[in-house]
Amino acid sequence: MPCGVASIALVGMPGSGKSTVGRHLARQLGWKFVDSDHEIEHAVGCSVRTYFDQHGEAAFRDLEAQTIASLCQHTGTVLATGGGAVLRPANRQALKQHCHVIYLRSTPEELFRRLRHDTQRPLLQVRDPLKRLRDLFRERDPLYGDTCHFTIETGRPSVPTLVNMVLMQLELAGLVDPMQVPATVGRVIPPLQGM
Numbered sequence: 001m002p003c004g005v006a007s008i009a010l011v012g013m014p015g016s017g018k019s020t021v022g023r024h025l026a027r028q029l030g031w032k033f034v035d036s037d038h039e040i041e042h043a044v045g046c047s048v049r050t051y052f053d054q055h056g057e058a059a060f061r062d063l064e065a066q067t068i069a070s071l072c073q074h075t076g077t078v079l080a081t082g083g084g085a086v087l088r089p090a091n092r093q094a095l096k097q098h099c100h101v102i103y104l105r106s107t108p109e110e111l112f113r114r115l116r117h118d119t120q121r122p123l124l125q126v127r128d129p130l131k132r133l134r135d136l137f138r139e140r141d142p143l144y145g146d147t148c149h150f151t152i153e154t155g156r157p158s159v160p161t162l163v164n165m166v167l168m169q170l171e172l173a174g175l176v177d178p179m180q181v182p183a184t185v186g187r188v189i190p191p192l193q194g195m
Contacts, residue, residue, distance in 0.1 A: 009081060012083065015118070029078065036080065037080075108137045112129060
């Protein structure tokens with residue numbers, strides 16, 4: 001059980017592994033896992049893509065800001081945020097103030113390899129998704145860096161390796177009691193493909 005942090009939030013580009021890593025991290029810590037996009041979909045009764053198409057990005061970002069402000073008040077939670085959550089200063093402030101924020105950093109090329117067949121992420125439904133990812137990365141990377149307490153380079157590690165890297169950073173920061181964190185060695189967890 002973590003001893004010095006109320007909640008953990010994961011930030012990063014679309015496809016960086018926030019939901020996958022977050023789900024396994026929450027299981028390791030015995031905490032609740034929450035995905036801000038899924039919470040929004042539950043509240044509005046449709047997919048993020050449908051909401052985006054019907055109401056536009058500004059309306060979605062307003063709803064996202066309200067959701068993140070609410071979710072940041074929870075304790076014992078691992079929160080996976082949407083890729084654009086850091087665009088609003090209020091979100092960056094709420095995340096940094098109320099959570100221990102981890103940036104899962106992936107290159108645009110690595111993200112493209114994972115997401116090239118994805119049809120659900122509204123911002124990537126363009127003619128040149130790799131260029132779009134590079135543009136988004138250029139815009140958002142400094143914001144993720146400004147919001148987070150530490151960064152994990154995702155590269156090609158497996159999910160168990162990424163979870164262990166996060167746990168190790170939390171332990172080094174004195175936020176997790178190493179005696180109470182179960183080992184992940186030998187557990188079968190799916191790879192990052194298709195996140």
